[in-house]
Amino acid sequence: MSSNFQSIPIIDLSLANSPATRPGLLQQLHQALIQVGFLYVSNHEVPQNVVSDLKGVLPRLFNLDLEHKEEVALHNSPHFLGYSQIGSETTAGVQDQREQFEFATELPNTWSEGKPRYELLKGPNQWPRGEPDIRLKVENYIKELTKLSERFLLLVAEALGIPDELLFSFLSDQHRLKLVHYPSSDPSTASTGQGVGPHKDSSGWWTFLLQASPPNVQGLQALNKNGDWIDIPVIQDTFVVNIGQAFEVVTHGVCKATTHRVLSGSLERFSVPFFQGVRGNLTKSEALATLRSYLPTEISSVETDIGANIDSAFLRGRYDTWGESQLRTKIRSHRDVGQRFYGDVFKKYTEDDS
Ligand SMILES: O=C(O)CCC(=O)C(=O)O
Numbered sequence: 632m633s634s635n636f637q638s639i640p641i642i643d644l645s646l647a648n649s650p651a652t653r654p655g656l657l658q659q660l661h662q663a664l665i666q667v668g669f670l671y672v673s674n675h676e677v678p679q680n681v682v683s684d685l686k687g688v689l690p691r692l693f694n695l696d697l698e699h700k701e702e703v704a705l706h707n708s709p710h711f712l713g714y715s716q717i718g719s720e721t722t723a724g725v726q727d728q729r730e731q732f733e734f735a736t737e738l739p740n741t742w743s744e745g746k747p748r749y750e751l752l753k754g755p756n757q758w759p760r761g762e763p764d765i766r767l768k769v770e771n772y773i774k775e776l777t778k779l780s781e782r783f784l785l786l787v788a789e790a791l792g793i794p795d796e797l798l799f800s801f802l803s804d805q806h807r808l809k810l811v812h813y814p815s816s817d818p819s820t821a822s823t824g825q826g827v828g829p830h831k832d833s834s835g836w837w838t839f840l841l842q843a844s845p846p847n848v849q850g851l852q853a854l855n856k857n858g859d860w861i862d863i864p865v866i867q868d869t870f871v872v873n874i875g876q877a878f879e880v881v882t883h884g885v886c887k888a889t890t891h892r893v894l895s896g897s898l899e900r901f902s903v904p905f906f907q908g909v910r911g912n913l914t915k916s917e918a919l920a921t922l923r924s925y926l927p928t929e930i931s932s933v934e935t936d937i938g939a940n941i942d943s944a945f946l947r948g949r950y951d952t953w954g955e956s957q958l959r960t961k962i963r964s965h966r967d968v969g970q971r972f973y974g975d976v977f978k979k980y981t982e983d984d985s
């Protein structure tokens with residue numbers, strides 16, 4: 632198997648529109664899903680103005696003064712939505728050098744006593760005061776990316792030979808979006824150079840990433856099966872798509888979530904990952920039982936040491952529902968929110984390393 636990829640395939644989604652080219656596209660997609668876990672999509676049909684509007688929002692949003700940002704701080708949201716400052720997250724034990732605004736599909740908070748705690752991950756966004764234009768553009772973008780992620784899921788189902796209604800039945804009504812700013816790092820300081828440390832995406836099923844800076848700004852890298860870090864350069868008018876942990880689990884590891892990281896550099900960088908959501912009450916056993924007959928029983932894919940050691944409760948089967956695993960990840964990355972809003976389960980999720 633040629634899994635020691637040196638670059639990431641580009642999948643042209645317009646090939647799906649003609650019966651003559653669709654089979655070839657599905658074959659390419661199948662290969663990318665199984666052997667790489669990372670790909671670009673081009674001709675994705677997300678309107679160009681929706682993307683450029685969102686890019687325009689980024690410098691404005693991050694230039695808001697700290698007081699304005701703090702009004703929408705993530706540490707005040709039981710839904711883990713809002714602004715987090717540089718250094719407030721750690722990955723693989725090292726502080727990440729990035730600030731971010733986290734938004735999601737706009738939903739009311741319908742959690743009440745007696746419902747699973749992970750239901751509280753759903754709730755309203757915190758929108759910066761006096762910036763209706765930012766809200767409009769972010770909401771438009773979420774709407775378009777939701778559509779793209781559904782179009783893509785249809786193709787994935789076809790490429791893997793899985794009935795699409797099965798994959799759609801696992802989806803959540805909440806998808807999450809992060810607007811991320813990596814400030815330039817000054818090599819003369821003690822910076823670790825870690826924009827975000829090595830990880831497999833834990834927020835959902837598929838990630839659709841907009842690298843929102845010009846092509847000379849680098850930083851994103853994926854780990855191949857040899858353990859080499861491969862650059863994922865900016866390619867204009869594409870999204871980078873990668874597999875999240877839940878998809879690795881439901882496909883029995885046939886499609887592996889590929890480990891990736893971002894290095895900070897001498898140029899600031901903006902990026903926008905959209906995480907297609909999985910419903911919280913999906914159990915690992917239900918997903919595995921549903922899909923077992925559609926997937927090969929022998930899985931020969933190789934995993935690197937770094938990849939195999941990524942902390943993931945769902946991959947390891949520690950908690951059976953996706954919602955619990957997701958809540959655990961959120962609480963561990965934002966412990967202040969965990970202590971404040973999830974005191975009853977805080978200890979359980981932060982002290983469960985065996
Ligand atoms: O900023 C990027 O390019 C990637 C970010 C990322 O991997 C993440 O937030 O999960």
Ligand SMILES: [Fe+2]
Nearest residue numbers: 830831832891
């Ligand atoms: Fe990621």
